[in-house]
């Protein structure tokens with residue numbers, strides 16, 4: 001059910017996206033009415049959270065069913081301690097095809113009454129609340145003048161980033177995300193000498209309710225969107241191999257790859273941003289994985305200039321060093337859900353394809369002959385997805401497009417000149433195709449594959 005307005009984008013971005021979704025090839029395939037309808041559904045579904053939470057279970061540490069039962073126990077304990085009167089019935093489902101995934105239903109939108117005391121949070125924080133998080137103090141932008149710990153407050157998300165930090169009220173474009181109990185006085189949030197940390201508002205009556213995973217079985221349950229889990233399986237890492245994850249932070253997919261290899265072999269994780277490397281290491285440590293080596297490095301420069309150089313730990317690497325390469329590329333992120341507003345310009349969105357191509361060139365060079373390259377993004381544009389595939393197949397005759405296992409998403413979108421047999425083996429998660437037709441009372445395992453974030457996966461082999 002739609003409760004939020006469509007995602008708010010700059011008009012130039014909306015027009016650009018319309019031209020992507022209503023391109024000539026799509027028009028020829030489905031007609032104008034259906035193409036326009038899909039585009040409108042896309043704008044609506046992007047502002048809403050998926051109807052379930054996906055957890056990747058650490059099946060390298062314990063059997064899935066044991067993890068499922070422990071998680072159920074932990075979440076029941078969490079409910080006993082919660083001050084909320086209403087209890088969630090906890091049903092954790094397994095995914096029918098993916099053997100390390102657990103699915104938890106999200107209950108929402110729920111009928112929640114708004115209160116007169118308002119806390120305003122940033123849009124990113126608001127989106128996290130809609131996916132089950134509490135409000136952390138750094139996310140709070142405004143609060144009532146005399147807010148004390150223990151006060152019941154309504155939480156609003158500031159969609160356009162217009163609220164002034166420290167304000168006592170805000171009349172701009174905001175969306176109600178639920179009620180909670182303040183865990184801090186206003187003065188501790190805005191007037192403290194050091195920035196406040198920890199939970200600022202504990203959500204007791206959220207608009208969309210799902211269990212909070214904060215500190216719940218951290219080594220066993222990792223929150224990850226379903227398409228991101230699919231990426232690891234499509235890459236198909238094998239024990240003993242050497243794998244490169246070129247854009248790795250915060251390391252969700254890196255850790256999955258290492259887990260799928262039974263932590264045997266070597267997973268090299270690169271990211272350009274230094275402080276994000278710590279997150280990769282923390283995640284690896286929490287999930288008890290030792291085969292991961294993380295480096296701060298610009299992956300466009302990851303091929304060594306000296307061609308005869310031997311492989312050594314750390315970048316740059318000689319050509320053909322890796323059995324498999326994952327390029328989970330930096331992208332415009334327009335598939336993320338929920339996302340109620342983006343202030344990005346068209347120029348910013350169009351800045352990604354050239355960077356993705358530079359990374360892709362390095363990926364192809366670093367891959368061994370016979371090796372597998374997986375390219376993925378969490379965005380919906382053609383330029384960052386199918387057009388990149390068309391470019392790659394033309395630029396690198398050594399690459400062939402491969403079928404994916406599992407293939408639970410839709411096919412690639414027409415518009416980049418790819419023939420149907422190639423579109424058919426691309427995997428595009430397109431929540432707009434089923435928006436409104438998803439029966440939220442149907443078993444989770446039936447609807448999970450369709451109610452995802454927007455995502456794209458292509459698999460290549462170097463011959």
Ligand SMILES: C[S@@+](CC[C@H](N)C(=O)[O-])C[C@H]1O[C@@H](n2cnc3c(N)ncnc32)[C@H](O)[C@@H]1O
Pocket residue numbers: 228246247248249250251252253254270271272273276297298299300328329330331
């Ligand atoms: C989509 S995110 C990766 C998410 C990650 N694969 C995961 O599953 O947790 C893209 C990442 O690429 C990194 N990045 C951007 N440009 C890069 C470059 N030239 N070299 C290496 N990393 C880069 C960003 O810092 C960002 O962390």
